[in-house]
Structures are given as structure tokens and as C-alpha cells.
Amino acid sequence: MTTRRQILAASLALGASAAPLPALAQRWPSQPIRIVVPYPAGGGSDIVARILAEPLREELGQPVVVDNRVGAGGLIGSEAVARAAPDGHTLLLTAGALAIAPSVIRNLSFSPQRDLTGVALLAVVPLLIVVRPESPLRSMADLLALIRARGSDVSYASFGIATPPHLVGERIGQEAGRAMTHVPYRGGAQAMPDILSGAVDVALLDAVSMTPHVTSGRLRALAITGTQRSTALPGLPTLAEAGVPFEAVGWHGVFAPARTPPEVLARLNAAFVRALALPRVRDAIIAGGSIPIEPPLDLAAWNARFNADVEAWGRVARAARIEVE
DSSP, X not given: OOOHHHHHHHHHHHHHHHTHHXXXXXXXXXXXXXXXXXXXXXXXXXXXXXXXXXXXXXXXXXXXXXXXXXXXXXXXXXXXXXXXXXXXXXXXXXXXXXXXXXXXXTTOSSOHHHHEEEEEEEEEEOEEEEEOTTOSOOSHHHHHHHHHHHGGGSEEEESSTTSHHHHHHHHHHHHHTSOOEEEEOSSHHHHHHHHHHTSSXXXXXXHHHHHHHHHTTSSEEEEEOSSSOOSSSTTSOBTTTTTOOOOOOEEEEEEXXXXXXXXXXXXXXXXXXXXXXXXXXXXXXXXXTOEEOSSOOOHHHHHHHHHHHHHHXXXXXXXXXXXXX
């Protein structure tokens, strides 16, 4: 028989379990903040994290530590944050491939949409569709016509399987009605010799590092991904303007474990927005290969954009039947 003492004890236990969230929000942050980057040191996400660490320390009054948890194409570090305590002291700073993972990874061990929540979109990483200067291709219309005529005989370079450049290449092929042959490289520097020699017909590489090659005449650009034209190449159309309706773009963004208190998420978002507004931060992010987001997104807008990206990349991946272990 349940006694009044047992009932009282159970009630107190329930009250104790419910109480910490508001209290946590009031005293947060109470310890160093760890930003998990699921990629190696020196990569795009790592560069952005290290640029922001000191401004965030100034904003939040606690040390900010960058922790590279590498493996499985970014999934090991991402899952570690998804399983972390939702107290606002462990964050994930990762790349746009996280929005692709649910559609291409077989038996994904966590759900980015269910187990993580967006904190801030920091920067975008638009891609340039480029060819060598001697190429007969002068527009996306030329490329689409070539794909329709030659199909898989047309090759394109990217910096990895199931990355945004890979899927954008597939989306271009879907618009043409025939698939190109994907040739993955470790990065733009590794792909450049084959682009210039004509070993690959076209390449999809990050806009920041490739723009100097376009302005110098070493490469010719056919389009840029995303919703905005490049200020450095104002005459270059976006991919959608050039005849391939697709607006998703690579990015660097911050996530926290699901169930992190809303008050903590709001304070984190505000801290990242203030840090991004600093000229020294913006200049360093651009120098590191990304474009700071403007205007900044609030929590609702960032989560809505992430969900839209998951859907957009998923449609391309399913149509192309891309699946990785």
C-alpha cells in the first residue's frame, strides 16, 4: 500500500526534475562552453569556430573551447553533441553536409532534426560552376545542352561524395535529363590541375577561393549557387537565374542538443549575432573562405531554413539514388 510519505517523496522528486531548466537559464553560462567541430583542424568549420571563440568569450564571460571530434564524415562529433546534456555548454559548429546526411546515410544513428536544434547560421559557402578558359562552355545553357548531348561523358569535379557540390552537380544533371559523371577530389587545390588540363569538363568549388582565379582569367565561371549574386562577380547569374531552379547552398551553422532551454538558445543566438557584427570577425571569416550571413537569422528562421535544406537536398539525393554507408 502506498503511504502518504511515499507520495510526498515522489512529488518532491518530480518537482526537483522539473525545476533545473528555469534555474539553469538564469545562471547560464556557469562553465566553459565547448564548441564541437566534427571536422579536422584547418577546415572551413574549424576556421569559423576559432575566429568566433574569443569574441564569444568576451560576450558570455566564459572560456570557449574548440573540440575537433573527427570521424565518419562529421557524424561522430555531431552525434556526440546530439547526445550531450542540453544545458547550453556543448554546441556543434558544422557544415551544410549535416542537412544532406538524413537522405544519404543508411541507418543514421541520430536525427539532426529531432536530436539537435539550430542556434545560429554563421556563414554561407556558395559554389562557383567553373570551366577552364579554353572550354567552349560559356553559359549554363551551353552546359545543359552538352549534358543532354553527351550524358555521362561529361564529368564534373567536387570536393567529396554526398557533399553540397556533389548534389548540386546531380541537380544540374537532373535539369538536363541526364547524369554527368562525378569525380570527387579532396579539395579545390587537388582538382585544379585536372580542371585546367581538361581532364574534367566542369567543376563545382567554393566561391571564395575560386573567385580570384575567375577575375584573373585562369577560370571561367558559368553560375554561382545560392540566392544572391556575388559582389565580386556581379554579372554572374545565380544557378536559378541560369536555368536550374535550386537555391540550397553550403553553410556553417551552430546547433545545440534538443531540449536546451529556450532562454539559453536565445542568449546564444544573440551572442553569435553580436560576434558576427564585429568587422574583425567578418573580415577573418571571409579570408577563411566563407561569407558571413546577412541579415542574421533568429532561432525560428534558422531552424526553418535547416528543415527546408534537408528537404531540398533530400529530393536531389533520392532522385539520384545517392546512398553511403
